[in-house]
Amino acid sequence: MSTSHPTEVDTESESDGESFTGQGLPRVEDHRILTGKAEYIHDITPENCLHMALVRSMHAHAEITSIDTAAAEDHPACELVLTAEDVKAEYNPMPTGVGSIATDEAGEPADLPEWALADEKVRFVGEPVVAVVASDRYAAEDIADLVDVTYEPMDTVADGMAAREDEVVLHESVGTNVVDNEHLEFGDPDAAFEDADHVVEGEYTWGRISGVPLETAGAVATYDAESDSFDIDCNIQLHTLVDNMIYETLGYEADDVRVNVPADVGGSYGTKIGIHRYCCLTSMASQQLERPVKFEEDRVENLQGGDMHSSDREYQMRMAVDDDGTMRGLDIWFVDDFGAYPRYPINQVLKPLSVLTNSYEIDDVSYEYDLVLTNKTSQTAYRGFGVDPHIYALEMIVDEAARTLDMDPTEFRRRNLIRPEQMPYTLPSKNLYDSGDYPATLDRIEEIIEDERDGGLLDPDVVAAKREEGKYRGVQPSVIIEPGASGSDWTDRQRTDTDTLADRSRDEVEELPEHLRAEIRADGSIQAFLATDSSGQGHQTLVSQLLADELEILPSDIDVGYLDSVDAPTEYGSAASRMAVMLSGATVGVAERLLANIEDLAADHWGVSTDDVTYHDGTVERLGDDDSLSLAEIAELDAETTAAGERRTRVSYNYDHPATDLEEFDEALTQKLPVYPTAAFGANAPIVEVDVNTGQVDILKFHTVRDCGTMLNPMIVEGQAHGGIAQGIGAALLEEFGYEDDGQPQAITLFDYLLPSIENVPEIEMEHTETPSPFTATGAKGVGEGGMIDAPASIATSINAALEPLSVDEPASRIPVVPDHLRRQLRESDQ
Incomplete structure (x- = not known):
């Protein structure tokens, strides 16, 4: 239960100038979900669709000595069998988070490829080895059991700290399990620790967790031979940002691979960012067979080898404190076990820099991490994106420091809190609260x-x-x-030559805006389109209530839909506690643009200046006259007088990231340090x-x-x-x-x-x-x-x-x- 009670409003009544923003408007998404009308990826099965099953490794580390698919191919329901050999003949490896790694003193880079099916070796239990396509999923599962894979087991390493010793190396091409490391210093931590009255130490462990979505990962791919293009329905998160993981693997351009995500996804919070493997495999099979192909994880597949685990960290923390309870410095070192491959979200080891000292005023900080690979399923993002283990370890060392000082832990915290008069507050790591x-x-x-x-x-x-x-x-x-x-600019820091950052200018910073479209329909209602997928955060509700306020109409007169990856521009997407901020800015912008066009249309129709027209409660009025136009009449007028491709009742707007034009973020942006311009608490x-x-x-x-x-x-x-x-x-x-x-x-x-x-x-x-x-x-x-x-x-x-x-x-x-x-x-x- 909660002590606060959000106010609900009647969305069917007249607006009467009442603001819908700030009200507890019931979510428009909930009705279709609760009545069973929501469509999930598991509900999508095109006509003539085939089904895929995967043969997965039961070994954590082994050589694949042979794959015998003869019995599977002889099964009457078998349509296709794919192995890594087939994939490598026509397609590309999947992009990884690090790409290539310098392995010697000369800094020569070595590739770390990951194929959609295991190539020569398996590196975690559950890794897909063979894909089987059949008339239905039951037959596909039976046929998968007929594939005979012979393995030669190898030594394993399943502990992140032990992996740093490189006694068992997962990828011989790079020769090490430590595939990324960075040591950042802010202020003068050495002096802080040398001068402090006490140095407190602690070791803390954060185990692997994840979101375990109600709806497991799924993909339905359809290849069109005539246009040589793909249509993919899937429940991937950030579909316009990470679609490169799909089209690059297939060897196609972005416009040839259309990724569509349903309005309702049964849970994600980052756990479905890494499901591109399934999108690629179903697309490959569909291209080979020229029929739609569908794959759905079962629950065991999701938990065991679904590439959806998250942070797995060992921390060694030190805090420098004085007798009076002043926090002087922090020394943070941790190992993050990323599993068998460094996927897209390797930057979750850097996001904690955005809240480096939590709510405390500490000027001198050392921050270092080792990103290691082990024989576990690969990590992906999860709610908090690496900040949650950081905050946990930091609060634990604060407790230990209070005990060392024999001080009440709450009073110790209070003495070091950032004060309101210091806001906006610049962290040592250059982000701002x-x-x-x-x-x-x-x-x-x-x-x-x-x-x-x-x-x-x-x-x-x-x-x-x-x-x-x-x-x-x-x-x-x-x-x-x-x-x-x-923002998005910092998220490829690990793929950037850090020596170039010192001379980087603000003009080189590229942030992704939030895109929103809106149009007036013939009946005067509004259709808006989001470019960002949702994972249940209520995006459609937010846009409808914000747009209702801006246009002075009812939220029930506004429908909000979604764009696919081809029609939408590249977006950062639904992540990082971003969408309320970005969507509200985009909604204000698109409404202003639409209102300006409405007044222009009315002024042109009446042959007067725009100064002689005004908009109020869904109606444009001519000042000093009784003439008025409803939104439906404006839409009709636009259709009669404007070419279809130039309609003024159809507008789009790109809302820039809030930090884009703020000088306060100059240093963080140019140095590719995490920029998060809002600090909820x-x-x-x-x-x-x-x-x-x-x-x-x-x-x-x-x-x-x-x-x-x-x-x-x-x-x-x-x-x-x-x-x-x-x-x-x-x-x-x-x-x-x-x-x-x-x-x-x-x-x-x-x-x-x-x-x-x-x-x-x-x-x-x-x-x-x-x-x-x-x-x-x-x-x-x-x-x-x-x-x-x-x-x-x-x-x-x-x-x-x-x-x-x-x-x-x-x-x-x-x-x-x-x-x-x-x-x-x-x-x-x-x-």
Whole structure:
């Protein structure tokens, strides 16, 4: 439940000047979803469609010594069998995140190719080896079982730290498992650590988690021989940004490969960015057979080898602090285990720079990472995009520093918070926080905690009684930042010669705008088109309510659809807590352009100046006269007087990224450092209870005070926050894609990979404040990743607080904090 209650408005009533923006408008998407009318990729099966199944490796690392497809090809339902040999004969390897790697002192680059089917070796359990196409999926699965693959097992490496030793090398062409490294220093961290009164150290582990979408990955490809082009329906995320992963692999130009994503995708949050393999394989098969080909992952395929796992990190943190509680410096080093191949989102190791010091004022920081490859399924993006483990490790070292100083952890945090008068605040890593009052938010969450101590869950008598039962309660508030509205220019930093960045000018910076189209239909209603796919964030609702305000009509008079990858320009897409900011700016811009054209049309019709016409409530009026034109009449007038390709009632607008023209971001942009011009934030106080006899952790209530600038739709904001917190609870306590030492995955069903549910997501008490962003068109900040970024860290530090009386050394040093880990910590502390 939540303490705030978004206001719903009647979208069918007259507008009467009421603003729809800022209201809890019901999501237009929900009706079709709840009534079963939503179309997902699994619902799309063209006429004459064939179906694909994959033969996957059960070895983590092995040579493929032979592939016998004779029995499969003899099956009467078999239409096609594809191996790497077939793929390599006609197509290209799939692009990877690093491309080529310098492997010797001369810096000679070596390629690291990844083919759509395993070539000569397999490098993770679940890697596709053979593709089989048949009349239906059942037959395809049966035929796949007839393929006989012989393997010669090889030594494996399934631990990121061990992979750095290169005793088992996954890719001989590069000769190392460490395929990317960067060491960045801001300020003078050496001096800060040398001069500080104390240096505190800690080691922390963040295990693999992911989104586990309700709808697994799927693709339906149709090749047209006459036009030599492809149409692909799929549920890939960022379809206009990562479509190069498809058309480059197929060896075609972008305009020859049309990628279409349905309006409703059953979950993503980054987990479907890396499904290009399926798009490519179905396209290849369709081209060979000249019939549509469809592939859908089953749940085991998705969990085991679906290329949808996320961050897998080992941190070594150091903090320099003085006796008075001043944070002097940070030293951050981590290893990120990316699995068998470095995919597109390798830049998630850099995104934490956008919130390098979280809500704290620390000037001197060292930041270094090793990106390593192991015999695991490849990583992809996930909600938070690498910021969540960073914030967790940072908050853990803050706890350790407070213990070293024998200082109350909340007071220690308060002394180092960035103050409102410092806003906009420039981080050492050159990103800016736009606005916010962090001390006031921490004060408010402390007031809430104090209420719980007076007859509530933290009442001293209740806490004491629970300890007699072996159950320890605790809470630790903190303020955590969510970076929003990412730009795109920095995201290829790892593929850039860093020596060239010093001389890079602002003119070389290329940011992707947000594209929106709108037109007046014959009946006077509005049709808008998004260029960005959605993963359930309510984009159609936001555009309809914002456009309704700008055009002074009802949201019910506006329909919002989507463009495919050919009709749409290249977009950064639905990621990085970006869309509320970008769509609101694009909507304002497209409305202004459409209104200007409407007034021009009316003025031309009446033979007067545009100064003599005015627009109000969906009608253009002639000043000093009774003449008026409705939107339907304007559309008719335009059709009668304007060529079809030049219609003034059809407009488009590109809204530039907010940081594009701001001098404050000059240094970050030219140096290709992460630029996120909005900083939403929240102060959390989850009350946890730890059973020291079993190691079980229960969250009794989750208090949070959140700020995302102007709330465009409070209902959507709350939905995003609740969902993010639920995902954060799963990350903190339940979820992990564990692996055995031999690379065998331990979680390939939902009996093994545990998800949060109504049983373990507690009551959520949520309050909101609003400090509008000075950098965005509507004052809105990004909000899509917040709960996942902040909840795990808050839960972990609250576990530390709960067990503080037992003097357990950093009990939550590993995410997820599972019972056996806590029991081990307790045993080692003799408790």
